[in-house]
Amino acid sequence: xxxxxxxxxxxxxxxxxxxxxxxxxxxxxxxxxxxxxxxxxxxxxxxxxxxxxxxxxxxxxxxxxxxxxxxxxxxxxxxxxxxxxxxxxxxxxxxxxxxxxxxxxxxxx
Amino acid sequence: xxxxxxxxxxxxxxxxxxxxxxxxxxxxxxxxxxxxxxxxxxxxxxxxxxxxxxxxxxxxxxxxxxxxxxxxxxxxxxxxxxxxxxxxxxxxxxxxxxxxxxxxxxxxxxxxxxx
Numbered sequence: 001x002x003x004x005x006x007x008x009x010x011x012x013x014x015x016x017x018x019x020x021x022x023x024x025x026x027x028x029x030x031x032x033x034x035x036x037x038x039x040x041x042x043x044x045x046x047x048x049x050x051x052x053x054x055x056x057x058x059x060x061x062x063x064x065x066x067x068x069x070x071x072x073x074x075x076x077x078x079x080x081x082x083x084x085x086x087x088x089x090x091x092x093x094x095x096x097x098x099x100x101x102x103x104x105x106x107x108x109x
Numbered sequence: 110x111x112x113x114x115x116x117x118x119x120x121x122x123x124x125x126x127x128x129x130x131x132x133x134x135x136x137x138x139x140x141x142x143x144x145x146x147x148x149x150x151x152x153x154x155x156x157x158x159x160x161x162x163x164x165x166x167x168x169x170x171x172x173x174x175x176x177x178x179x180x181x182x183x184x185x186x187x188x189x190x191x192x193x194x195x196x197x198x199x200x201x202x203x204x205x206x207x208x209x210x211x212x213x214x215x216x217x218x219x220x221x222x223x224x
């Protein structure tokens with residue numbers, strides 16, 4: 001099965017900073033999602049992005065499927081952005097998402 | 110928000126007892142999944158369903174069984190709970206493969222403690 005690796009595992013920033021989170025996958029996926037797990041444990045959908053670039057406010061994501069990676073950009077970080085960010089990929093036909101280990105983001109005031 | 114309800118939200122049970130977790134959806138999605146989340150492992154797939162009475166194993170299926178008798182309900186059963194099954198369990202749903210968007214949505218999670 002596919003392997004999904006996220007980097008960095010931990011990231012500590014000051015409020016207002018920008019950040020880039022990376023997700024590498026071992027094989028071609030055509031079902032790539034980014035999630036934010038908030039301090040209460042809830043998984044929030046950020047992007048469904050099998051390929052291309054999407055933006056939602058201060059967040060944007062880019063997936064380059066042919067090179068097997070995806071990036072999540074957070075600009076002008078706020079303390080409410082803290083939490084764990086997961087990427088997950090799946091192979092069309094199986095619809096089973098494989099998760100990376102996550103990046104724990106801490107935004108200090 | 111996707112209509113997914115997990116119950117119970119918290120449960121403490123004793124080793125060796127059977128436990129059933131329920132996932133209920135109001136989206137009429139074909140696919141339903143059970144994941145567990147443990148420190149250092151992210152989320153791992155236990156079982157999934159691709160239709161009523163159609164289920165398959167995920168990567169960590171030992172010790173678990175599932176059933177789906179209706180489109181809206183997917184049950185996860187621990188036949189004889191063990192301490193290693195202490196975890197947070199998430200249900201997820203996604204639409205049919207034939208749709209353009211197969212985005213998955215997750216429930217609120219169930220925290221299970223086996224003592």
